[in-house]
Amino acid sequence: MTPAKLAATVLSAARAVFETRGLDVSALPETTTMERPRNPEHGDYASTLALQLGKKAGVAPRELAAALAEELSRQPGIKSVEIAGPGFLNIRLDAAAAGVLARDIVQAGEAYGHTEELAGERINLEFVSANPTGPVHIGGVRWAAVGDALSRLLRAAGATVGTEYYFNDAGSQIDRFAKSLLAGAKGEPAPEDGYGGAYIAEIAAAVVAAAPDVLKLGEAEQLETFRRVGVDLMFAEIKQSLTEFGVHFDTYFNEKDLHESGALDQALERLREQGHIFEADGATWLRTTEFGDDKDRVLRKSDGDWTYFAADCAYYLNKRRRGFDRIVIMLGADHHGYIGRMKAMAACFGDDPKVNLEILIGQLVNLVRDGQPVRMSKRAGTVVTLEDIVEAIGVDATRYALARFSSDSPIDIDIEEWTRATKDNKVYYVQYCAARTAGVARQAAELGVVRGDPASFHPELLSHEKENDLLKALGEFPDVVVRSAELREPHHVARYLEDLAGAYHRFYDNCRVTPQGDEKVTDTHRARLWLNDATRQVIVNGLGLLGVSAPERM
């Protein structure tokens, strides 16, 4: 009996009650959720359905609860139903009905937690998209960890997902980057507004190595060479460090391609057809105020150049034309001012900005040293990069540490502190659980405890309080995945895994899977092995969603 099945049972019981009493069946919701009460006196699962429906149906919640309880207690697998407080239904399951879950999970394997909830949704998820003017720093690392986890979650929830890195290779930042490289190659100091840092000298040297005659060219050609080769090298480095971080993008999209393919003109035409373009002061504008933006936005400047926003418009249209119906973009809080114009832009294209475009704003990562904030600056070279942090604490610890926080809360990273406190990282609590389940399984195999035929599994033997708690935690996993995917909040998965690991550790402390001394192997041992293996499966699946490994030994 999974929570989902129980919820369905509660709903059908409610339907039966409504029908026999002649109540309005349309008041019933399509789905209902089961709560896992903190207080064990409140049963294994609780439903608040009677409370929610009381008013709609015009029946006192407690009266409705009583009728529901009577109906429910006749259902197989349900041991008891109690009414509490204003109309809570506190439900207890038969140990056997609860225990079957262990076998279900083992049999489902990697599929446990995968649902079809978001089936049919075609989601484009853009994240990181750092300019190739320097290595990925800790700000970008957060989105790499969270965005990659989110893409895995969305897929697990049944969506079709395309991940995307927008690779800005056309703007003035790039020009500054090229000038900085040129200066570096000549041994000159970085220009005003340019980039400093040791990596500039390295890339500059690499450009010279790739194009030995570059410094003999005319100045324009020099710049062009440093721009082209430098961006390629820088981007290759970014891609490499992301790959080592376990993050892969389905599409690396060049801004330059938008310009060269005429996509900007097409987007402008499309917007003009929709009637949202006007000319003023020699520039071409999009009337975004029509859809709630603070001010109208320039697409083409009076000097004839496109704005960055114009490229955003073309890029959005490009994604939509590639068949994505949900464009999701993860941005740092320093870009939240873009939401208004982006939403308005989607509306100008004739889309529904609430449906087709989602902008996820994440709070920034602050670099801290000795308790004092340090301003990161590529120019000053005070940048902590993806590689720095991975080198300091490792891929798993980095990904986990970043993914377990809500994106709404800013994170302070003191790299020395993080390195020193590595052992405190929660990832090890969860990974240790994974290693323990594997260790128990090894020990079981050695002592002749085998799960055996699924038909010979005795779920009713999983009756210990800690076994029951563990089963309830295991049952939550699919809901956690769906909810995290729908809310775009991967951190719930991490928090859930910590909760699950705790339940397993307590089970481990109280219930032996393998016999000791001269004990014979019993059905209880075998039943517990199912539970052990089910736990391992869920930890493996859950860590997989976060891109974190589940070791067999630690």
Added chain:
RNA sequence: GCGCUCGUAGCUCAGCGGAUAGAGCAACGGACUUCUAAUCCGUCGGUCGCAGGUUCGAAUCCUGCCGGGCGCGCCA
């Protein structure tokens, strides 16, 4: 000034409109001859920023205020 966001234990943070608000760290005290002690158990610790409102029920939703962060270019 306008907009977004956050404010929960000493610190870092969870918390789906549900019952007595949780975890880790820190402090203190226990549990390894037995499946891995990177674990477990216990103690200590709270006006959920403040004030109203909606609700059977609010840390959660709404309004106002206070405080922190961020943003408000024909920059990218």
